[in-house]
Amino acid sequence: MPELPEVETVVRQLAETLPGHRIRGVDVIHADILKEPPDSFRGALLGSSIDSVGRRGKNIVITLSDSHCLVVNLGMTGKLLFAPPLPVPGARPDEEEPSHLALIFALEPQASLLYADTRRFGCLRRFTSAEWQRESARLGPEPLDQGLTSEDLRQRMAPSRSPIRSWLLDQTKIAGVGNIYASEALFRAGIHPKRPAQSLGPRESASLLGGVRDVLSDAILARGTTLRDYRTATGDRGGFGPSLQAYGREGAPCPRCSTHIERIVFANRSAFFCPSCQLNP
Protein backbone atom coordinates (compact mmCIF):
# COMPACT_ATOMS: atom_id res chain seq x y z
CA MET A 1 0.00 0.00 0.00
CA PRO A 2 2.16 2.72 1.24
CA GLU A 3 4.69 4.04 -1.19
CA LEU A 4 7.11 6.90 -0.74
CA PRO A 5 4.53 9.72 -0.35
CA GLU A 6 2.48 7.79 2.20
CA VAL A 7 5.57 6.85 4.19
CA GLU A 8 6.92 10.40 3.98
CA THR A 9 3.62 11.73 5.34
CA VAL A 10 3.74 9.38 8.32
CA VAL A 11 7.40 10.18 8.93
CA ARG A 12 6.84 13.94 8.92
CA GLN A 13 4.07 13.61 11.48
CA LEU A 14 6.00 11.24 13.72
CA ALA A 15 9.12 13.40 13.50
CA GLU A 16 7.17 16.15 15.22
CA THR A 17 5.90 14.06 18.08
CA LEU A 18 8.04 11.01 18.76
CA PRO A 19 11.54 12.36 19.47
CA GLY A 20 12.19 12.65 23.17
CA HIS A 21 9.81 9.85 24.08
CA ARG A 22 11.10 6.80 25.89
CA ILE A 23 9.78 3.28 25.30
CA ARG A 24 8.45 1.99 28.59
CA GLY A 25 6.29 -0.87 27.31
CA VAL A 26 6.14 -3.17 24.30
CA ASP A 27 3.03 -5.28 23.81
CA VAL A 28 3.44 -7.76 20.95
CA ILE A 29 0.04 -8.95 19.78
CA HIS A 30 1.05 -10.54 16.47
CA ALA A 31 4.61 -11.83 16.58
CA ASP A 32 4.69 -12.63 12.87
CA ILE A 33 5.43 -8.99 12.01
CA LEU A 34 8.77 -9.32 13.82
CA LYS A 35 11.90 -11.00 12.52
CA GLU A 36 12.98 -12.11 15.99
CA PRO A 37 11.35 -13.63 19.05
CA PRO A 38 9.05 -11.13 20.82
CA ASP A 39 10.99 -11.39 24.07
CA SER A 40 14.29 -10.34 22.56
CA PHE A 41 12.55 -7.54 20.63
CA ARG A 42 10.86 -6.28 23.77
CA GLY A 43 13.96 -6.62 25.92
CA ALA A 44 16.11 -4.72 23.46
CA LEU A 45 13.72 -1.82 23.09
CA LEU A 46 12.54 -1.29 26.65
CA GLY A 47 14.05 1.86 28.06
CA SER A 48 15.29 3.17 24.70
CA SER A 49 14.73 6.80 23.84
CA ILE A 50 13.69 8.02 20.43
CA ASP A 51 16.09 10.48 18.83
CA SER A 52 14.65 11.06 15.40
CA VAL A 53 12.34 9.70 12.72
CA GLY A 54 13.35 9.49 9.07
CA ARG A 55 12.64 7.66 5.85
CA ARG A 56 14.60 5.55 3.40
CA GLY A 57 12.58 4.40 0.40
CA LYS A 58 9.37 2.97 1.85
CA ASN A 59 10.94 2.37 5.26
CA ILE A 60 10.27 4.39 8.38
CA VAL A 61 13.52 4.68 10.31
CA ILE A 62 13.20 5.43 14.02
CA THR A 63 16.62 6.22 15.41
CA LEU A 64 17.15 5.35 19.06
CA SER A 65 19.56 6.88 21.50
CA ASP A 66 21.59 3.68 21.88
CA SER A 67 22.92 3.69 18.29
CA HIS A 68 20.24 1.26 17.22
CA CYS A 69 17.27 1.91 15.02
CA LEU A 70 13.83 0.49 14.53
CA VAL A 71 12.87 0.15 10.88
CA VAL A 72 9.22 -0.18 9.99
CA ASN A 73 8.01 -1.36 6.60
CA LEU A 74 4.25 -1.02 6.30
CA GLY A 75 3.76 -3.71 3.67
CA MET A 76 0.35 -3.39 2.04
CA THR A 77 -1.86 -2.51 4.97
CA GLY A 78 0.37 -1.38 7.83
CA LYS A 79 -0.45 1.71 9.88
CA LEU A 80 1.75 3.43 12.40
CA LEU A 81 -0.42 5.62 14.59
CA PHE A 82 0.60 8.06 17.26
CA ALA A 83 -1.94 8.18 20.04
CA PRO A 84 -1.51 11.22 22.27
CA PRO A 85 -2.64 11.08 25.86
CA LEU A 86 -6.40 11.35 26.10
CA PRO A 87 -7.76 14.64 27.43
CA VAL A 88 -10.19 12.76 29.63
CA PRO A 89 -8.87 9.33 30.61
CA GLY A 90 -11.15 6.59 29.42
CA ALA A 91 -13.12 8.79 27.09
CA ARG A 92 -12.58 8.07 23.42
CA PRO A 93 -15.00 10.22 21.49
CA ASP A 94 -15.16 9.73 17.72
CA GLU A 95 -11.88 8.00 17.12
CA GLU A 96 -12.48 4.32 16.61
CA GLU A 97 -9.93 1.87 17.94
CA PRO A 98 -7.82 0.67 15.02
CA SER A 99 -8.56 -2.90 14.02
CA HIS A 100 -5.89 -5.56 13.57
CA LEU A 101 -3.56 -4.14 16.18
CA ALA A 102 -0.28 -6.01 15.98
CA LEU A 103 1.93 -4.12 18.40
CA ILE A 104 1.68 -1.36 20.98
CA PHE A 105 4.50 0.77 22.31
CA ALA A 106 3.77 2.54 25.57
CA LEU A 107 5.72 5.77 25.71
CA GLU A 108 6.93 8.19 28.31
CA PRO A 109 5.81 10.99 28.50
CA GLN A 110 2.37 9.43 28.36
CA ALA A 111 1.48 8.44 24.80
CA SER A 112 1.46 5.36 22.66
CA LEU A 113 2.58 4.29 19.25
CA LEU A 114 0.34 1.69 17.65
CA TYR A 115 1.17 -0.65 14.81
CA ALA A 116 -1.90 -2.10 13.08
CA ASP A 117 -1.75 -4.25 9.97
CA THR A 118 -4.68 -6.15 8.48
CA ARG A 119 -2.69 -8.47 6.27
CA ARG A 120 0.48 -8.41 8.34
CA PHE A 121 2.81 -8.16 5.36
CA GLY A 122 4.57 -5.34 7.15
CA CYS A 123 7.44 -5.80 9.56
CA LEU A 124 9.37 -4.09 12.34
CA ARG A 125 13.09 -4.81 12.46
CA ARG A 126 15.86 -3.71 14.79
CA PHE A 127 19.31 -2.85 13.49
CA THR A 128 22.52 -1.41 14.82
CA SER A 129 23.49 1.74 12.96
CA ALA A 130 26.14 -0.21 11.07
CA GLU A 131 23.72 -2.97 10.12
CA TRP A 132 21.17 -0.48 8.90
CA GLN A 133 23.81 1.32 6.85
CA ARG A 134 24.50 -1.95 5.08
CA GLU A 135 20.79 -2.65 4.54
CA SER A 136 20.19 0.86 3.32
CA ALA A 137 23.06 0.59 0.84
CA ARG A 138 21.20 -2.22 -0.91
CA LEU A 139 18.42 0.19 -1.86
CA GLY A 140 18.59 2.37 -4.95
CA PRO A 141 18.86 6.16 -4.82
CA GLU A 142 16.13 8.40 -3.43
CA PRO A 143 14.15 9.81 -6.38
CA LEU A 144 13.65 13.16 -4.64
CA ASP A 145 17.36 13.55 -3.90
CA GLN A 146 18.36 16.55 -6.00
CA GLY A 147 21.79 15.01 -6.53
CA LEU A 148 20.22 12.33 -8.71
CA THR A 149 20.36 13.22 -12.40
CA SER A 150 18.52 11.76 -15.36
CA GLU A 151 21.91 10.66 -16.67
CA ASP A 152 22.46 8.67 -13.44
CA LEU A 153 19.08 7.12 -14.00
CA ARG A 154 19.84 6.27 -17.61
CA GLN A 155 23.10 4.60 -16.63
CA ARG A 156 21.31 2.53 -14.02
CA MET A 157 18.70 1.47 -16.58
CA ALA A 158 21.26 0.72 -19.29
CA PRO A 159 22.02 -2.92 -18.34
CA SER A 160 18.39 -3.92 -17.81
CA ARG A 161 16.05 -5.37 -20.38
CA SER A 162 13.33 -5.53 -17.76
CA PRO A 163 10.08 -3.69 -18.52
CA ILE A 164 10.37 -0.18 -17.10
CA ARG A 165 7.36 -0.70 -14.80
CA SER A 166 9.07 -3.71 -13.19
CA TRP A 167 12.34 -1.81 -13.05
CA LEU A 168 10.69 1.05 -11.15
CA LEU A 169 9.20 -1.37 -8.62
CA ASP A 170 12.62 -2.89 -7.87
CA GLN A 171 13.72 -1.13 -4.69
CA THR A 172 17.37 -1.88 -5.41
CA LYS A 173 17.13 0.18 -8.62
CA ILE A 174 15.30 3.21 -7.24
CA ALA A 175 13.82 3.45 -3.75
CA GLY A 176 10.24 4.26 -2.83
CA VAL A 177 8.25 3.80 -6.03
CA GLY A 178 5.37 1.32 -5.82
CA ASN A 179 2.65 0.16 -8.17
CA ILE A 180 0.45 3.27 -8.05
CA TYR A 181 3.16 5.83 -8.66
CA ALA A 182 4.95 3.65 -11.23
CA SER A 183 1.82 3.81 -13.41
CA GLU A 184 1.35 7.50 -12.68
CA ALA A 185 4.96 8.46 -13.41
CA LEU A 186 4.98 6.50 -16.69
CA PHE A 187 1.72 8.16 -17.68
CA ARG A 188 3.14 11.61 -16.96
CA ALA A 189 6.29 10.77 -18.92
CA GLY A 190 4.35 9.25 -21.84
CA ILE A 191 6.27 5.98 -21.62
CA HIS A 192 4.69 2.56 -22.12
CA PRO A 193 5.05 0.35 -19.00
CA LYS A 194 6.50 -2.53 -21.02
CA ARG A 195 9.33 -0.58 -22.62
CA PRO A 196 12.65 -2.24 -21.77
CA ALA A 197 14.48 -0.09 -19.23
CA GLN A 198 17.59 -0.02 -21.39
CA SER A 199 15.65 1.31 -24.39
CA LEU A 200 14.97 4.69 -22.79
CA GLY A 201 17.10 7.42 -24.28
CA PRO A 202 18.38 10.57 -22.55
CA ARG A 203 15.22 12.56 -23.26
CA GLU A 204 12.96 9.79 -21.99
CA SER A 205 15.11 9.31 -18.89
CA ALA A 206 14.68 12.99 -18.16
CA SER A 207 10.89 12.83 -18.62
CA LEU A 208 10.73 9.74 -16.48
CA LEU A 209 12.72 11.28 -13.64
CA GLY A 210 10.56 14.39 -13.96
CA GLY A 211 7.38 12.31 -13.92
CA VAL A 212 8.51 10.34 -10.89
CA ARG A 213 9.51 13.46 -8.98
CA ASP A 214 6.41 15.44 -9.90
CA VAL A 215 3.95 12.73 -8.97
CA LEU A 216 5.72 11.90 -5.72
CA SER A 217 5.91 15.59 -4.73
CA ASP A 218 2.28 16.22 -5.63
CA ALA A 219 1.20 13.15 -3.67
CA ILE A 220 3.21 14.22 -0.62
CA LEU A 221 1.43 17.59 -0.68
CA ALA A 222 -1.88 15.69 -0.63
CA ARG A 223 -0.63 13.42 2.18
CA GLY A 224 -0.65 10.32 0.00
CA THR A 225 -3.24 8.12 -1.67
CA THR A 226 -5.79 6.16 0.32
CA LEU A 227 -7.29 3.40 -1.78
CA ARG A 228 -8.60 1.49 1.18
CA ASP A 229 -6.35 0.97 4.18
CA TYR A 230 -3.71 3.65 4.25
CA ARG A 231 -3.91 6.15 7.11
CA THR A 232 -1.52 8.85 8.24
CA ALA A 233 0.02 8.75 11.72
CA THR A 234 -2.97 10.75 12.92
CA GLY A 235 -5.44 8.30 11.38
CA ASP A 236 -6.43 10.51 8.44
CA ARG A 237 -6.89 9.46 4.85
CA GLY A 238 -4.63 10.67 2.07
CA GLY A 239 -6.08 13.13 -0.43
CA PHE A 240 -4.31 12.22 -3.67
CA GLY A 241 -6.86 9.65 -4.92
CA PRO A 242 -8.84 12.08 -7.08
CA SER A 243 -5.58 13.25 -8.71
CA LEU A 244 -4.68 9.81 -10.05
CA GLN A 245 -4.66 10.00 -13.84
CA ALA A 246 -4.07 6.38 -14.81
CA TYR A 247 -3.95 4.03 -11.83
CA GLY A 248 -7.29 2.33 -11.20
CA ARG A 249 -8.94 4.12 -14.14
CA GLU A 250 -9.36 1.24 -16.59
CA GLY A 251 -11.94 2.19 -19.21
CA ALA A 252 -12.06 5.83 -18.14
CA PRO A 253 -10.97 8.58 -20.53
CA CYS A 254 -7.33 9.65 -20.58
CA PRO A 255 -7.16 13.17 -19.10
CA ARG A 256 -4.97 14.25 -22.01
CA CYS A 257 -6.55 12.66 -25.08
CA SER A 258 -9.75 10.92 -23.92
CA THR A 259 -8.64 7.50 -25.17
CA HIS A 260 -9.77 4.76 -22.80
CA ILE A 261 -7.18 3.90 -20.16
CA GLU A 262 -6.14 0.25 -20.35
CA ARG A 263 -5.09 -2.23 -17.72
CA ILE A 264 -2.51 -4.92 -18.41
CA VAL A 265 -1.13 -7.48 -15.99
CA PHE A 266 2.47 -8.58 -15.96
CA ALA A 267 4.81 -9.78 -13.24
CA ASN A 268 1.52 -10.50 -11.45
CA ARG A 269 0.55 -6.87 -11.05
CA SER A 270 -1.74 -4.44 -12.85
CA ALA A 271 -0.35 -1.55 -14.86
CA PHE A 272 -2.58 1.24 -16.14
CA PHE A 273 -1.71 3.34 -19.17
CA CYS A 274 -3.08 5.30 -22.08
CA PRO A 275 -2.51 3.31 -25.29
CA SER A 276 -2.36 6.49 -27.32
CA CYS A 277 -0.15 8.69 -25.09
CA GLN A 278 2.15 5.83 -24.11
CA LEU A 279 3.00 4.01 -27.30
CA ASN A 280 4.38 0.51 -27.26
CA PRO A 281 7.57 0.31 -29.38
Next chain:
DNA sequence: AGTGTATCCTGCAGGC
Protein backbone atom coordinates in the same frame (compact mmCIF):
# COMPACT_ATOMS: atom_id res chain seq x y z
C1' DA B 1 19.28 -11.42 -16.06
C1' DG B 2 14.59 -12.10 -16.95
C1' DT B 3 9.70 -13.98 -16.09
C1' DG B 4 6.08 -16.43 -14.02
C1' DT B 5 4.47 -18.39 -9.90
C1' DA B 6 3.78 -18.94 -5.16
C1' DT B 7 3.92 -17.33 -0.39
C1' DC B 8 2.85 -14.64 3.77
C1' DC B 9 -2.61 -12.78 5.36
C1' DT B 10 -7.31 -10.61 5.49
C1' DG B 11 -11.17 -8.23 3.46
C1' DC B 12 -14.06 -6.81 -0.02
C1' DA B 13 -16.57 -6.62 -4.41
C1' DG B 14 -18.85 -9.04 -7.89
C1' DG B 15 -21.09 -13.10 -10.04
C1' DC B 16 -24.27 -16.76 -9.48
Next chain:
DNA sequence: TGCCTGCAGGATACAC
Protein backbone atom coordinates in the same frame (compact mmCIF):
# COMPACT_ATOMS: atom_id res chain seq x y z
C1' DT C 1 -28.22 -14.90 2.21
C1' DG C 2 -24.21 -17.81 1.02
C1' DC C 3 -20.42 -19.47 -1.65
C1' DC C 4 -17.06 -18.80 -4.96
C1' DT C 5 -13.40 -16.30 -7.39
C1' DG C 6 -10.40 -12.56 -8.13
C1' DC C 7 -8.20 -8.70 -6.60
C1' DA C 8 -5.45 -5.45 -3.43
C1' DG C 9 -0.14 0.50 -1.99
C1' DG C 10 4.89 -5.12 -0.73
C1' DA C 11 8.74 -8.21 -0.51
C1' DT C 12 10.87 -12.48 -1.32
C1' DA C 13 12.07 -17.15 -2.83
C1' DC C 14 11.74 -20.54 -6.29
C1' DA C 15 12.14 -22.98 -10.86
C1' DC C 16 12.91 -22.21 -15.54
